[in-house]
Amino acid sequence: MKRFPLHIALGFWAIVTAFPLLWAVTSSFKSDAEILTSPWTVPSEVRWENFSRAWNEASIGQYFLNSVIVVGGALFLTMLVGGLAAYTLARYRFPGNRFVYYLFVTSQFFPTFLALVPLFFTVEQMGLLGTKLGLILVYATFATPFTIFFLHAFFRTLPSAIAEAAFIDGCTHWGVFFRVMLPMARPGLVSVAIFNFLGLWNQYLLPLVLNPDPENYVLAQGLAALSTSQGYQSDWSGLFAGLTIAMLPVLLAYVCFQRYIQAGATAGAVK
Amino acid sequence: MSVLARPVERAAAPAPPAPRKRRRLNRGYGFVIGALAPALVLHLVFVVSPYAQAFYLSLTDWNGVAGKADFVGFDNFTRLAGDSLFLDAIGNNLLLLLLMPAATIGIGLFLATMIQRGGKDGRTGVRGSRFYEIVFFFPQMLSVAIVAVLWGFAYNPNNGLINGVLRAIGLDGLARSWLAEPGLALFAVMAVMIWSGVGFYMVLFSAAIDGIPKEIFEAALIDGSSGWTTFRRITLPLLRDNVQVAFVYLGMVALDAFALVQIMTVGPGGPDGSTEVMGLSLYRTAFEYGKFGYASAMGVALFFGTLVFALVALRGNKNRTELA
Numbered sequence: 001m002k003r004f005p006l007h008i009a010l011g012f013w014a015i016v017t018a019f020p021l022l023w024a025v026t027s028s029f030k031s032d033a034e035i036l037t038s039p040w041t042v043p044s045e046v047r048w049e050n051f052s053r054a055w056n057e058a059s060i061g062q063y064f065l066n067s068v069i070v071v072g073g074a075l076f077l078t079m080l081v082g083g084l085a086a087y088t089l090a091r092y093r094f095p096g097n098r099f100v101y102y103l104f105v106t107s108q109f110f111p112t113f114l115a116l117v118p119l120f121f122t123v124e125q126m127g128l129l130g131t132k133l134g135l136i137l138v139y140a141t142f143a144t145p146f147t148i149f150f151l152h153a154f155f156r157t158l159p160s161a162i163a164e165a166a167f168i169d170g171c172t173h174w175g176v177f178f179r180v181m182l183p184m185a186r187p188g189l190v191s192v193a194i195f196n197f198l199g200l201w202n203q204y205l206l207p208l209v210l211n212p213d214p215e216n217y218v219l220a221q222g223l224a225a226l227s228t229s230q231g232y233q234s235d236w237s238g239l240f241a242g243l244t245i246a247m248l249p250v251l252l253a254y255v256c257f258q259r260y261i262q263a264g265a266t267a268g269a270v271k
Numbered sequence: 272m273s274v275l276a277r278p279v280e281r282a283a284a285p286a287p288p289a290p291r292k293r294r295r296l297n298r299g300y301g302f303v304i305g306a307l308a309p310a311l312v313l314h315l316v317f318v319v320s321p322y323a324q325a326f327y328l329s330l331t332d333w334n335g336v337a338g339k340a341d342f343v344g345f346d347n348f349t350r351l352a353g354d355s356l357f358l359d360a361i362g363n364n365l366l367l368l369l370l371m372p373a374a375t376i377g378i379g380l381f382l383a384t385m386i387q388r389g390g391k392d393g394r395t396g397v398r399g400s401r402f403y404e405i406v407f408f409f410p411q412m413l414s415v416a417i418v419a420v421l422w423g424f425a426y427n428p429n430n431g432l433i434n435g436v437l438r439a440i441g442l443d444g445l446a447r448s449w450l451a452e453p454g455l456a457l458f459a460v461m462a463v464m465i466w467s468g469v470g471f472y473m474v475l476f477s478a479a480i481d482g483i484p485k486e487i488f489e490a491a492l493i494d495g496s497s498g499w500t501t502f503r504r505i506t507l508p509l510l511r512d513n514v515q516v517a518f519v520y521l522g523m524v525a526l527d528a529f530a531l532v533q534i535m536t537v538g539p540g541g542p543d544g545s546t547e548v549m550g551l552s553l554y555r556t557a558f559e560y561g562k563f564g565y566a567s568a569m570g571v572a573l574f575f576g577t578l579v580f581a582l583v584a585l586r587g588n589k590n591r592t593e594l595a
Contacts, residue, residue, distance in 0.1 A: 013403075018406050020425050088307050103314070107322070111526070113570050117328060117570065142317070205554075224420055228534060246417050251412055254409070262474055
C-alpha cells in the first residue's frame with residue numbers, strides 16, 4: 001500500500017506517454033465521421049481500408065520504401081567508411097593522425113543549419129539534388145563523425161595479439177580489418193548501427209532541403225507534407241492510418257529488442 | 272653474358288628479407304590512405320567545405336545567382352540586429368532553452384529515482400520497473416516529424432485528443448485552440464518536446480543510478496536519511512556528469528526546435544511570430560526568399576549562440592567541481 005502513490009506517479013507518466021500513441025492507432029481504424037464526432041472512443045468497426053488507402057493513394061508505401069533504401073544505403077556506407085577510418089585512426093601511427101581525428105570529431109558540435117545553404121548548392125552542382133544517391137551520401141557523411149568517435153574508442157580496447165598472429169600468417173591489412181578486427185568489434189558495431197539507424201530515420205531537415213521531389217520523399221517528410229497540405233481535412237482516417245504505418249513497425253521492433261536498442265540509443269550520451 | 276649475370280643474381284639472393292620488410296611498411300601506408308580516403312573525401316566535400324563557405328557567404332549579399340555575390344562586410348549582421356522577427360525567434364529559442372531542459376531533466380530524474388529506488392525497502396527497484404522503462408522510452412523511437420504530426424492532430428481544437436479528453440471529463444472550459452493562441456502556442460510546442468525527451472533521459476539516469484554502489488544507499492538508510500535527503504545529498508551529486516550531458520544535449524534541441532514548429536504551428540512560426548525559431552527563419556530566408564547571404568548570417572548567429580551555450584554549460588560545471 002505504501003507504494004501506491006508511487007505507482008500513481010509512474011502510471012500517470014506511462015499514460016501520458018502511451019495514450020496519444022494508442023489514440024492515433026485506434027483512430028486509424030475509424031471512419032472520418034467517427035473521428036470528427038467522438039475523437040476518443042473505440043472504433044465501431046475495424047476499417048482496414050484506411051490502411052490500403054494510405055499505403056497506395058497517399059503514397060505512404062512509396063515513402064516507406066524510399067526511407068528504407070536511403071537509410072539502409074546510408075547506414076551501410078557510414079558503417080563501412082566510418083569503421084575503416086576509425087580503425088586506421090585508432091591503430092596506425094602516421095603524421096597527421098590526430099589532426100584528421102579532430103577534423104572529424106569536432107564537426108559533431110556544429111549545428112546543421114550553418115551548413116545548410118552551401119550544402120544545398122554543393123549537392124545541386126553535383127547533380128544530386130532530389131536523388132536517392134545524393135541523400136545517401138549526405139546522410140552517411142553526417143553520421144560518420146559520431147561513428148568514428150565511438151568506434152575509435154572501441155578499436156583501441158581490442159587486443160593486438162590476434163591481429164599480429166594474422167599478420168604473421170600472411171594476412172593483408174585489409175584482411176586483418178575485415179576478417180579479424182571487424183568481427184571482434186561486433187558489440188560496438190551493433191550499438192553504433194542502432195544509434196545511426198535511429199538518427200537517420202529521424203532526419204527531417206536534410207531531406208526537406210535536399211529532396212524536393214515528392215516522388216522521392218522519405219517517410220517522415222512525406223507524412224509531414226500530407227498533414228500540412230490543404231486537402232488533408234478530407235481524409236483524417238487515411239492520415240491516421242499513415243501515421244500508424246510510420247509508428248507501429250518501429251515500436252514493435254523496439255519492444256522485441258528493447259535492451260539492445262536502449263543501449264544503442266543512449267550510446268552517445270554514456271561514452 | 273650469362274657468366275657475368277649469375278654473380279649479380281647470387282648477390283641479390285640473400286637480401287629478400289629487407290625488401291619484403293619495406294614492402295610491408297609501404298603497404299601499411301597504402302592501407303591507411305585507402306581506408307581513410309573515402310571518409311575524408313566525403314567529409315571535406317559535404318561537411319568541412321559547406322561550413323567554411325557559410326562563414327564567407329554570411330558576409331555577402333548573395334541571392335543564388337552564380338558569380339553575383341558582393342562582399343558587404345557585417346551589413347547582414349547589423350540588419351539581423353534590427354530584424355524583429357529574428358529577434359522574436361531568438362527570444363523564443365531562449366525561452367525554450369530556459370524551461371525545456373530543466374523540466375525534462377526534472378521529470379526524468381524523478382521517474383528514474385522512483386523506478387530505481389522505489390522498492391519496498393527503499394533499496395531496490397519498484398515492481399514493474401522494466402515495464403515503465405519500456406513505455407517511457409516509446410517517443411524516442413519516433414522520428415521528430417512523426418511526433419509533430421501526431422501532436423498536431425492531438426492539439427486540433429475540434430476533434431483532437433486534448434480537447435476530447437477535457438470535454439469528456441467535464442472540463443469544457445479548459446478546451447482551447449492550443450496552437451492558435453499566441454500566448455499558448457510556444458508552450459504547446461514545448462510540452463511536446465518534454466513529452467518526447469523525458470523517456471530517453473529517464474533511461475539514462477536510471478542506468479546511472481543503477482551504477483551507484485548499493486552500500487552508499489544502505490549507509491544513508493541506516494543513518495536515517497529521508498528519501499528526499501538521499502536524493503539531494505547522494506543521487507544528485509553522483510549524477511552530476513549525466514545531468515550536465517543531458518543539459519547540453521537538450522539545450523541543443525531547444526536551440527533547434529525546427530521540425531516541431533515547422534510541422535505543427537500555423538504559419539508556420541505563428542500565430543504572429545509567437546513560435547518563430549532561428550532555424551525556421553533561416554530556412555524561410557534561404558529557401559523561400561532566396562536570400563542566401565542573409566540566411567548564412569543567421570546560421571553564423573545560431574552557431575555562435577550554440578557555442579556560447581555549450582561553453583557556459585560546460586564551464587559552469589567545472590567551477591562547481593573545483594569548489595566541491
